[in-house]
Amino acid sequence: MRIGxxxxxxxxxICIGRNYLDHAKEMNSPVPTEPxxxxxxxxxxxxxxxxxxxxxxxxxxxxxxxxxxxxELAFIMRKTCKNIKSANAYDYIQGFSIxxxxxxxxxxxxxRNRNLPWYRSKSFDTFGPIGPLxxxxxxxxxxxxxxxxxxxxxxxxxxxxxxxMIFKIPxxxxxxxxYITLEKGDIIATxxxxxxxxxxxxDNIEASIEKIGTIKHEVILEKED
Amino acid sequence: MIKVGxxxxxxxxxICLGVNYMxxxxxxxxxxxxxxxxxxKTLNCLITNNQPIIYPKYxxxxxxxxxxxxxxELAFIVKDKCKHVPAENVYDHILGFTVxxxxxxxxxxxxxIVSQKPWFRSKSFDTFGCIGPVxKxxxxxxxxxxxxxxxxxxxxxxxxxxxxxLLFKIxxxxxxxxxFFTMEPGDIIATxxxxxxxxxDPGDLIEATIENIGTLINKVILEGEExxx
Numbered sequence: 001m002r003i004g005x006x007x008x009x010x011x012x013x014i015c016i017g018r019n020y021l022d023h024a025k026e027m028n029s030p031v032p033t034e035p036x037x038x039x040x041x042x043x044x045x046x047x048x049x050x051x052x053x054x055x056x057x058x059x060x061x062x063x064x065x066x067x068x069x070x071x072e073l074a075f076i077m078r079k080t081c082k083n084i085k086s087a088n089a090y091d092y093i094q095g096f097s098i099x100x101x102x103x104x105x106x107x108x109x110x111x112r113n114r115n116l117p118w119y120r121s122k123s124f125d126t127f128g129p130i131g132p133l134x135x136x137x138x139x140x141x142x143x144x145x146x147x148x149x150x151x152x153x154x155x156x157x158x159x160x161x162x163x164x165m166i167f168k169i170p171x172x173x174x175x176x177x178x179y180i181t182l183e184k185g186d187i188i189a190t191x192x193x194x195x196x197x198x199x200x201x202x203d204n205i206e207a208s209i210e211k212i213g214t215i216k217h218e219v220i221l222e223k224e225d
Numbered sequence: 226m227i228k229v230g231x232x233x234x235x236x237x238x239x240i241c242l243g244v245n246y247m248x249x250x251x252x253x254x255x256x257x258x259x260x261x262x263x264x265x266k267t268l269n270c271l272i273t274n275n276q277p278i279i280y281p282k283y284x285x286x287x288x289x290x291x292x293x294x295x296x297x298e299l300a301f302i303v304k305d306k307c308k309h310v311p312a313e314n315v316y317d318h319i320l321g322f323t324v325x326x327x328x329x330x331x332x333x334x335x336x337x338i339v340s341q342k343p344w345f346r347s348k349s350f351d352t353f354g355c356i357g358p359v360x361k362x363x364x365x366x367x368x369x370x371x372x373x374x375x376x377x378x379x380x381x382x383x384x385x386x387x388x389x390x391l392l393f394k395i396x397x398x399x400x401x402x403x404x405f406f407t408m409e410p411g412d413i414i415a416t417x418x419x420x421x422x423x424x425x426d427p428g429d430l431i432e433a434t435i436e437n438i439g440t441l442i443n444k445v446i447l448e449g450e451e452x453x454x
Contacts, residue, residue, distance in 0.1 A: 012267040017343070038343035039265050041238040043407045057404055082351070114256075117243070117264035118343040125308070125407050178283060181269040181351050 003047055003097060004133025008076060008185040013040040013128060014176060015072070015101055019166050019191025026194045035167045035175050040101070041123045045187075048131030048215045054201050055124050056222045058104050066106045069199050070192035071150040071207040073143065073162050074099035075169060076134055077186040084177040086170035092182070093169070095134040096143055098209050099189040100150075100217070102127035105198070129205075130187065132213045140211055144168055147210040148193060152203050160193030162209075227271055229323060230359030234302055234411035239266040239354060240402060241298070241327055245392045245417025252420045261393045261401045264344045266327070270354035274441050279352045280427050282448045284330050292332045295425050296418035297376040297433040299369065299388050300325035301395060302360055303412040310403040312396035318408070319399070321362045322369055324433050324441040325415040326355035326376075331424070355431075356413065358439045366437055370394055373436040374419060378429050386419030388435075 001008060017036040018024040024031050046052070058064045078094040101122070108121035140146075143162060150158040167175070172190065176182065199205060201221040208214040226235045243262040244255045272278070284290045304320040327348070334347035366372070369388060376384040393401070398416060402408070425431060427447040434440040 012269070014267075014345075036342055038345045039267055039349070041240075041265055041406060043238070043409070055405075112341045115338045115341060116262060118345075119264045120405055123265070124405055179281075179346055180267065180349055183269070 001045060001047065003131050006134045008134070010042060010185040010187050011183045013042065013044070013187045013189065015040060015122070015189040016167065016172060016191040020160065020164050020193040021166060022160070022164070022194035023192055023196065026196070032166065035172055037176060038118050038122065040128050043125050044123050044128035046126045046129050046217070048129070050129070050217065051126065051220045052102060052129060052199070052205065052217045053126045053222050054219055056224070058107065059221060063110065064104060064107045066104070066198050068103045068105040068196045069150055069152070069157065069205055070101040070103060070196050071148055071158050072099045072101055072189040072192050073146065073148060073209055074130060074187055074189040077182050077184055077188070079184050080181065082177050082181045084173055086174040089170035089173040090137060092173065093137050095136045096140055096212055097130055097134050098132070098207050098212055098215050099187065100129040100205070100207055100215070101189055101192060102129070102199070129215055129217050131215045135212045146212070149208050150195070151206045152199065157197055158193055158195035164193060165190060227273060229273055229357050232360045234360070236268060236411040236413050237409045239268065239270070239413045239415065241266060241348070241415040242393065242398060242417040246386060246390050246419040247392060248386060248390060248420030249418055249422065252422070258392070261398050263402060264348065266354050267349045269351050270349050272352045272355050272443065274357035274443070276443060277352065277446045277451065278328055278355060278425070278431065278443045279448050279451065280425070280445055281350050284333065285427070285447060289336065290330060290333045292424050294329045294331045294422050295376055295378065295383070295431055295433070296327040296329060296422050297374055297384050298325045298327055298415040298418050299372065299374060299435055300356065300413055300415040303408045303410060303414070305410050306407065308403050308407045310399055312400040315396040315399040316363055319363050321360040322366050322438055323356055323360045324358070324435045324438055325413070326431065326433050326441060326443065327415055327418060328353035328355065328425070355433070355441055355443045357441045361438045372438070375434050376421070377432045378425065383423055384419055384421035390419060391416060
């Protein structure tokens with residue numbers, strides 16, 4: 001897949017939940033003592049400008065008809081690695097991008113309350129927009145001091161700064177690579193700040209991170225079969 | 226890209242079913258699901274026949290986490306890109322069947338489940354997804370819901386069942402999954418494990434067998450002792 005001018009071949013997308021204090025509070029989640037990871041499968045990825053498709057099985061079901069935006073700073077792996085030390089973490093990162101962790105919120109809460117996996121609510125097709133480009137790591141002096149925001153139809157819904165991340169990128173990468181091998185091109189999304197809320201068919205989503213850019217996606221209802 | 230028997234596949238995802246055999250549901254005390262319970266393992270977990278399962282030191286040396294379990298499962302491989310596949314057409318989109326061992330860090334999984342966290346980390350350690358020894362074509366398996374399935378540790382029978390006890394059968398499982406996600410050629414779907422799950426330890430030899438497919442053999446070694454093979 002091509003992000004801006006860069007071709008990447010991710011083998012997985014790993015996301016961090018509850019990594020901004022204010023978001024953990026708004027979700028009534030305990031503040032984590034270690035990073036909480038989950039996975040989105042690759043079918044969820046779309047790039048800048050492509051529509052987010054609101055699935056009919058959510059839209060037409062009272063129990064599941066809420067889908068939320070979550071803007072996140074993502075980083076892309078430069079090479080295959082395991083058991084990295086935080087001091088060397090940036091040697092393994094190719095660059096940064098904007099990621100939207102679109103989430104079927106009612107379904108996620110439904111599943112979580114039954115002690116079920118978080119998988120299905122996170123991995124619908126088009127629920128992982130990324131872009132508009134991959135900013136090379138050399139071009140970002142401090143990834144923990146970037147304004148991050150999301151607008152729906154021009155109205156600001158999320159507005160924060162990456163300095164409020166609970167677990168910073170070097171810690172995340174050390175922790176994660178202690179578990180699993182990361183491959184070149186893998187995408188790691190670092191969590192969303194507060195202000196998450198619903199999206200609806202017809203909405204125009206604009207997500208921006210300072211020094212990276214803006215991604216724009218229209219939400220459309222899935223066509224009938 | 227991985228080679229399973231003589232077949233090269235290029236999976237983009239692994240989707241597993243939990244609690245899909247009645248005997249396993251009884252032994253775990255979980256509720257009978259009303260729809261398939263699905264989760265994902267990441268591709269770093271894949272190994273094939275005769276490759277070692279590496280028991281992470283991180284788990285082994287931590288009393289809160291030092292239990293890792295075997296789970297033998299019937300898996301199927303997706304033939305082509307598809308979405309919204311109705312149950313009656315499902316077999317048109319399946320390349321074939323194989324044996325899958327959904328190795329699981331059980332204490333870690335239990336701890337995460339109780340605290341309502343994702344199931345990811347306990348399921349996706351490197352080497353925790355054994356697959357093989359071959360992919361048996363759909364045309365070579367008359368009835369995937371009538372196959373003996375078993376797992377031995379060091380020659381001792383631990384799991385023994387038949388795929389006829391699957392709660393959600395392959396057609397309804399695939400119809401369900403493709404309502405959510407686009408499937409790609411090579412994607413792996415593991416259909417859940419029967420009763421009898423239990424721990425593995427470094428040094429164990431795991432043999433997982435499904436009738437008409439074959440036996441998947443993997444030895445367990447402690448992380449850091451790979452060179453002693």
